[in-house]
Amino acid sequence: MPILSDIKAILGGFRITLAHMLRRPVTIQYPEEKRTPYPRYRARIVLTRDPDGGERCVACYLCSAACPVDCISMQAAERKDGRRYAAWFRINFSRCIFCGLCAEACPTLAIQMTPDYEICKRDIMDLVYEKEDLLIDGCGKDDSYNFYRHAGIAVTQPRGEGVEEKPPVDARSLMP
């Protein structure tokens, strides 16, 4: 009898909705209750420093090239000792989609995502973060990495003295 199974199905529906009525809601009352995001949550972006306190960013433009919405812009500059840095660095958070591609592209681990998701502003121009707003004093997620110690160029140490780096070979003495 199809009608019996229909009635059973309808009553089953009523039973399920009644059960849900008596269940505890899953709502989180946001401003009062806050969920702790996971450490790798992708929200506000920061620029980190290396363990020696120097700026990690070498202004290589890779993050800005990787960004799908083009919200990173900067101007590269070079110090006398050959160390590159960003003269200015700007992220427009009103365009950022928090995809994390910039952080993945960065060879120096300078640009990193943080779990701080509360970045609402009244004025949209306040969402344009300059280098001063982005640069933090810590190392972020990788606290022992210093790009220039691995880079094989003479900035923080003479050539050949970097980590896992062999001294340069004199090509003229390399005779068979």
Next chain:
Amino acid sequence: MTASTVDIALFAAKLGMIFFVILTLAAYLVFAERKVLAWIQDRKGPNRVGPLGLLQPLADLIKLLTKEDFCPIAADKWLFYLAPAMAAIPAILTFAVIPFGAPVTIAGRRVPMLVADLNVGLLFFLALSSIAVYGVAIGGWASNSKYSLLGGIRGLAQLISYELSMGLSLVPVVMLARSFSLADIVAAQATIPFVVYQPLAFLIFLISITAECKRIPFDIPEAEGELVAGFHTEYSGMRFGLFFVGEYINIIVLGGLATTFFLGGWHGPFLAPVIWFSLKTLAFAFFFIWMRGTLPRLRYDQLMHLGWKVLTPLALANILVTGWWLALRGDMMPLSR
């Protein structure tokens, strides 16, 4: 003070009380609906305005009153302005014939707890329920919008499908109570409510009144998934509010009628009659909300099929069986007063 002044004062007090209670109840029914639907969906529902969100209806009212009162340029102005009232007024009027408590004695007078004990109360209700659909049809027509028009037409199509079965399901009630007066129908159920004798008629009536107050699964004239908002698509502000509140008043009134016809009205042990009546009526309201959270919407051909091919024949058969039964019992009617 002459006797007639006291009578008029009592009557006015009764009217004022009913108006106040019904309108407040309708506003809070909206709140209750939002809460219960939220619970069904594992949410918390409105809880920001006032303690536990209890002032939400007030906030809704202020919002509706301060919104722009929009009237489409090509609309038929007079009908457009008239339609919301035509939807809400019959709903309130119907309550006039519902007895909501036992008669009480105030200042030496026997005051019946209903506004008007019409001897054709049941017919009065059927007539008003047909008029109520004019608000829907006219509102849909006057808006000059295709969605509204379709909603209005669907409202009419729905009316002719459920109205017949609703009327027929009430015939056994009249046969049992031998009266069209709602006070008499309640009095006939002093010991045993009619739902015990007439479970089928009760079921048919319940389905029909769900269609009557245009609620899911029969919210075909509104059908927000297909028709934007159906007949009240073009309405805004308090005019929309009037349609909306009319729908909820309708729920209360139809719940009260179902209580009166089948659940013994205000009769009940221990508690005061008014409380029994309110409890039963609110139980219907809760059931409507619960049903909204459970069932999907029918297509309108399905509703017609249900109304014409299932409910109406069933109601007719039910009348026949009831007639036989009453004839066989002869004068030994357990229900005759």
